[in-house]
Amino acid sequence: MKTELRKVFDALSTIYETQVDSSSYYNAEYERPGMLAEIAENLNDKSILDAGCAAGWYTNELLVRGASVTAIDISPQMVEAARRRIGERGKIYCVDLEQALPFADASFDIIVSSLTLHYIRDWSSTFKEFNRILKKGGEIIYSVHHPFMDIKNAGEQGYFETEAYVDSWHKDGQKFEVPMFRRPLHAIINETTKAFKLNAVKELKPTEQLKELARGSYDYLMSHPHFLVVKGTKE
Template sequence: MNNRVRDAYNKLSNDYEHNVDTKSVFNTEYERPAMIQLLPSDLKNKTVLDAGCAAGWYTNQLANLGAIVTATDISPKMVEATKRRVGESAEVLCLDLENKLPFEDESFDIIVSSLVLHYIEDWSKPFSEFRRVLKPNGKLLFSTHHPFMDHKLSNSGDYFSNEFIIDQWEREGKLIDVPFYRRPLQEILNETSEFFTIEKVIEPQPTNNFKIREPEKYERLMKNPHFLIVKALKSK
């Protein structure tokens, strides 16, 4: 699975680097505004891990807000794209979140993981490492596919299963197979609460600018959520 995700995102890297920030309203006018709103207002000198950075949009935002940022991605081409974007303002590493992280215990104040975890079958692996490297009272903020949306792609029709799915994305005139795992809401919340205290669960809604640019998709999202955001705390 890891190799398939790596290969897919290597193929997607050019699109993420040059198009997603301006053309993908699901990112710019849906997921990102909701995630940014949940970040602390003051990030100056806070240590932040961008876990699954893609082409580095969050990495750049966090660094611009004064954070000391370390960014990671499984795709070497995404890592290269992030390095081109942020230069020396963040440390950028190529690594797999299913493995032990190369960081000391209690290294980070905040972990941000945007639309990454649905590519991982067993969340206990990254969550145990996230908990280890977070400081006491550190925050985890992650977004993932909403189970309501994923269930529509299910081959089995079994909402309660943890199911491997291959979606197809059309990018730059090519169809790219993008594999991920779908799971029910109770699994998302229970797995998180085994390692962290959940503070907020957000089903984001699209911005007014989304409505202007893509009115039909806006109406669908207002009735059928696409993403889910969880803000959690590492208790002492």
């Protein structure tokens, strides 16, 4: 599955680099505003890991806010796209979040992970590594698929297990089969609290601007929640 995931995101890298920022309301008017509201505007003197950076949108935003940013992604082509976006302003590596992370203990003040963890079956080892590389009192802020969305997309599979499924994405006239995992809400919360103090769980709402831009999408997201934002602290 990991090989397939890497291949599909390599294939998606150009679309992420050139189109997603401007064409996807689900990013621009839904997930990103919800995540950014949980991140300080002034990140001067903060060291941040962007875990699952894709084409580097969050990497750039965190740099603009003053942070020292290290970004990682499993897709080599996404890594190259992110490098084109930020140049020499940050560090970017091709890293698998299911493996030991190549960073020293207590390296980061904050870990940001946008819509990445649902590609990982076992969060326990990943969160253990996140805890290791965070400083005491450091924060983790991540977004993930809402279980409501996943169970609808997964069809007849059961709710209470962590299960693999494949989602079909249609972008730029192409169809992409994207492998991922769905899990129930209690698994999201319990895995987080094994490693961190839970500070907040936020079910995202679309921006009011989306109501003007695409009322149908706004109404749909208000009745069909797609993403959660979870925030925790290393004690």
